[in-house]
Amino acid sequence: MNTQATPSPQFYLTAPAICPYLPGEMERKVFTHLVGPRAAEMNDLLTQGGFRRSQNIAYRPACEACRACVSVRILAGEFQPARSMRRVLAANKDVIASVGPAQPSTEQFSLFRRYLDDRHQKGGMSDMSALDYAIMVEDTHVNTRIIEYRRREPGAGISAEPKGELLGVALTDLMSDGLSMVYSFFNPELEKRSFGTFMILDHINRTNTLGLPHVYLGYWVKGSTKMGYKTRYQPQEHLTARGWERFAGEDGGE
Structure with missing residues (x-):
């Protein structure tokens, strides 16, 4: 019996950068790669959890002091x-x-x-x-x-x-x-x-x-x-x- 677990996505955090939406704010994002046979399933789950897709990357804001970005x-x-x-x-x-x-x-x-x-x-x-x-x-x-x-x-x-x-x-x-x-x-x-x-x-x-x-x-x-x-x-x-x-x-x- 094969008990090997399905590989879980690895998440990464970007360095702080100037926020393009709010003056004086800095932004950070958490992201993962959408690749492989489970990419569509993972895209569904992550989008429902507030992520967005850009190419083969799913990301969401992870700013330390700001919660202005809200998924709609x-x-x-x-x-x-x-x-x-x-x-x-x-x-x-x-x-x-x-x-x-x-x-x-x-x-x-x-x-x-x-x-x-x-x-x-x-x-x-x-x-x-x-x-x-x-x-x-x-x-x-x-x-x-x-x-x-x-x-x-x-x-x-x-x-x-x-x-x-x-x-x-x-x-x-x-x-x-x-x-x-x-x-x-x-x-x-x-x-x-x-x-x-x-x-x-x-x-x-x-x-x-x-x-x-x-x-x-x-x-x-x-x-x-x-x-x-x-x-x-x-x-x-x-x-x-x-x-x-x-x-x-x-x-x-x-």
């Missing part, structure tokens, strides 16, 4: 879009989404660079090359998909193969209890379309279609204006010391 997940089955969100859906009726394997393309990278140059000129990803982007997309041992959002060409039917302008891209993990939005980007000139909001609403709809309960949005950082949008999607749960609890916060607005 939307309760997709109970979600009802606010009036402003319904306007976003109406503004993007001409968008067709297609789901494919986690494979990069030159067209995706071009849009990615436009997004970074407009929104994140001084961020940690600002100098990413085409090779860096390819690694970000392809370096996964879990069930990851690329969702491309394109403008429907005039005269094309609803079921037509999407061939129009690429407007946005989402890198998404399919898990046992929902979808995890790993990273998304879009044409920064689409302010009237509120395309970031549209992609989250689309993920909520997809999660409901799959019969799964949750859309994982990553971390909401209390006090960070750039993360404030995540509390708009109600109802949602936040991971606390007592486990996942409903967040009685903003109602999404009208």
Whole structure:
């Protein structure tokens, strides 16, 4: 009889670094590698425990004096879009989404660079090359998909193969209890379309279609204006010391 235990993941702690969200704060992260035949199972467990995935790494904040980063997940089955969100859906009726394997393309990278140059000129990803982007997309041992959002060409039917302008891209993990939005980007000139909001609403709809309960949005950082949008999607749960609890916060607005 083989009594050898299944290898457990090894966790590591990063050195302190400047926090990208809160001025004057330092951040540390605990992380492990998502590799091997149990990577998808481990990704599920760790995401449900407040971790996020980046390539083949799962990480979560481990800051000594700060607990501002809070894991957020939307309760997709109970979600009802606010009036402003319904306007976003109406503004993007001409968008067709297609789901494919986690494979990069030159067209995706071009849009990615436009997004970074407009929104994140001084961020940690600002100098990413085409090779860096390819690694970000392809370096996964879990069930990851690329969702491309394109403008429907005039005269094309609803079921037509999407061939129009690429407007946005989402890198998404399919898990046992929902979808995890790993990273998304879009044409920064689409302010009237509120395309970031549209992609989250689309993920909520997809999660409901799959019969799964949750859309994982990553971390909401209390006090960070750039993360404030995540509390708009109600109802949602936040991971606390007592486990996942409903967040009685903003109602999404009208």
